[in-house]
Amino acid sequence: MAQLETFYDVMRRQGISRRSFLKFCSLTATALGLGPLYTARIAHAMETKPRTPVIWLHGLECTCCSESFIRSAHPLVKDVVLSMISLDYDDTLMAAAGHQAEAALEDTIEKYKGQYILAVEGNPPLNEDGMFCIIGGKPFVEQLKHAAQNAKAIISWGSCASHGCVQAARPNPTRAVPVHKVITDKPIIKVPGCPPIAEVMTGVITYMLTFDRLPELDRTGRPKMFYSQRIHDKCYRRPHFDAGQFVEHFDDEGARRGYCLYKMGCKGPTTYNACSTVQWNEGTSFPIKAGHGCIGCSEEGFWDKGSWYARLTDIHAFGVEANADKIGGTVAGAIGATVAVHAAISALKRAQTKSASKSVQKMDTH
């Protein structure tokens, strides 16, 4: 195998001082929500690891995941692409096309067997012998299986690769399926969302490069560091929910005061994502803050769970908040109890997720 440069080597050769390097490591630790003690570990990892090859495939998709990825502010995507990973195949960004593009893919698979990360955006359609998505004259599903065979691990970017997303919504005319339905023998990290938040995407990659292992995943395969809380749990409008202050229709007085959007169909209470914590586009805002309810885009099958504007009361899994709505709107005295019940239920749900995926998957590192 070729002698690979470490991330630290690259930075040093760019004229970056050790002091700046350590500052970067400390910022990375902060960005990942890790304590200052981790700075030294990150620095050590960066000093000893080569740039990991990444193959980024595109199936049936809309490219929103790539677009989100390039919006990353910390780390900047130029630093990811120039200094952290080696993006050896990505048909959205690569210079080469046609035969030369395919050769770049083959070369990477051959040269870095078992060492590259396969990132998948979009998903394979299975109807029409897979020819609803054609790459190089052949079905995409063939390219996916071929590239997966020697991958160290797979990242399923976004809701297409993780769950199927819009093309798999009823009646799913192309029979589009998520990656894990066709690749069953590799570790797969699902990073759902339509698209996922940019810093969540680069956070997952940085974590893998730094600690040389998969992030801890929940039972459905999502990194717990970003997907273990519901948007509702940390929403800045949560106090209005608890106080029974709701937007009743768009542009009413409640909408102007930033009241809770639950009655407008907000799916925040059932959606696991980091929108209300990390927020979008360098922490600028997130859907609820901009006045529209969450549509639940990181949840499996969210396209088929009723209108964006239908209240969550119809959904079985919901439970507590259906009652909270009624209580919140009428009896102020009941609010304390509601919050307590709600907190207990949340804790229970967290515990369930935890026990289901205790083991940390270790990546093969040789």
Added chain:
Amino acid sequence: MSLHQTPDGFQLDNGGRRIVVDPVTRIEGHMRCEVNVDSNNIIRNAVSTGTMWRGLEVILKGRDPRDAWAFVERICGVCTGCHALASVRAVENALGIDIPHNAYLIREIMAKVLQIHDHIVHFYHLHALDWVNPVNALKADPKATSALQQMVSPSHPNSSPGYFRDVQTRLKQFVESGQLGIFKNGYWSNPAYQLSPEADLMAVTHYLEALDFQKNIVKVHTIFGGKNPHPNYMVGGVPCAINIDGDMAAGAPLNMERLNFVQARLQEALAFTVNVYIPDVIAIASFYKGWLYGGGLSAKNVMDYGDYATVKGDKSTDKLPGGVILNGNWNEVFPIDPADPEQVQEFVQHSWYKYPDEAKGLHPWDGVTEPHYELGPKSVGTKTNIQALDEEAKYSWIKSPRWRGHAVEVGPLARYIIAYAKGVDFVKNQVDTSLAAFNQLAGTSLTPKQALPSTIGRTLARALECQYAAEMGLDDYAGLIASIKNGDSSTANIEKWDPKTWPKEAKGYGTVAAPRGALGHWIRIKDGKIENYQCVVPTTWNGSPRDPKGNIGAFEASLLGTPMARPEEPVEILRTLHSFDPCLACSTHVMSEDGADLVTVTVR
């Protein structure tokens, strides 16, 4: 071998060598291109194929029309928002909903921001590597690069020799690492690259600057729509309520701080476009002054629906007017009506769909699409391993839309030709000024009619439109502030929010000047649900296969007559195809007639 003259006057010859480019990279979605080159390596035949289909409109059937924007927004995450905008416009048109003035302006600002982002990312990250050779940039003298930068754009602050030296050092070390990443297997020794090392270094530097810039301009969408890609829209207005100085303004979607943020991003966008983007395009173009290929259909037929009305709902005030120009006659612009069944029609004779009568086209309100994948008798390979396509049969997942039977080109170039022909002052000034700058640098004396219909002209028009969008966005912003100052803080009209208020049946359409060209959505609503939904998108127009009369689409026409330096290295093909900014996910998502299950296969 067969010779063929299209009714539009293009000569096709599918003899000689067949070159296949699949995948065509640095585009949105999946595309294949085959060309025939003669013994002088000049392209004499071109075949453009959309290689994906998702069936989105089938999925929309029976759903709530107020939800449609989010589904169709996922047609494309690059031109994110323009399908959502077309969708809410279509639903509002069908139901007769008049949105508040503020909502109109906020949507306008969002549309301009999309133009800006899309055009800049397209030029630097999808298109630049067709003109710019990053490996050659290693030979540049940073001092000379600095001088070049200061000459082409004296106002850009990042212009010191040390700045360019740092970028060059970083690039050098990247290349020397042996892990070339996205530059791997590029065509870096191909003589089709003609920039000086200094121009290459300047452009590569701006590739990186643009990467940093683009993440900031989209934050305007994040303020109004909560996120980007895929900001939120709503039927009847915008979801972001305004609260400037009332109780709890600090937690409101729009307050003084949020609006100031929007203004700051728009001002940055204008500065970047004027100081970096436009000067780069002109400087790069001057090195390629002899390369005026790629005009194709733009020299004949162009179309847009028109957009950016000064007065909401009054098409006659469109700042980029609509219409159709035929046969290169800039003296006559035909009006266009999306509701007229005789005007916009789609054909499928060469597409992987079936019509009862494939000699006829269908208006989108009556659109039928039944997938029907089959290869023609002259194709080479098998159904799941295509070596060469047979363009005399069906060969693409894209349909062929036509205006009164004419193939037309759409996009920023089409809009600029129409606006220039109609004498829009801002556009005329921009075109004349930038062309004068180009002529001065290149030592040429090209007129707009000579220069615009070309690959370079397409790329220039996009850059100019980016500036126009930033200027218009700032005007819209000023309008929004004036409106709020006048005491209007309304952002939504919810009179017809409840489906009970709707007629039993309704139909409507919505058009948008999308980054890649004329976009139209057509909807039929019945009993409060979507009965039929059809999108005819820019890349469907440009990337369309042949029609029953034998006319070719803009992609195919643009490649004809182009010489290739090395046919096995498709730099020239990529350069011209990329100048359209192809979006294949957009173009190939049409609906199945009845949503019936297609053939089911077992995963091997």
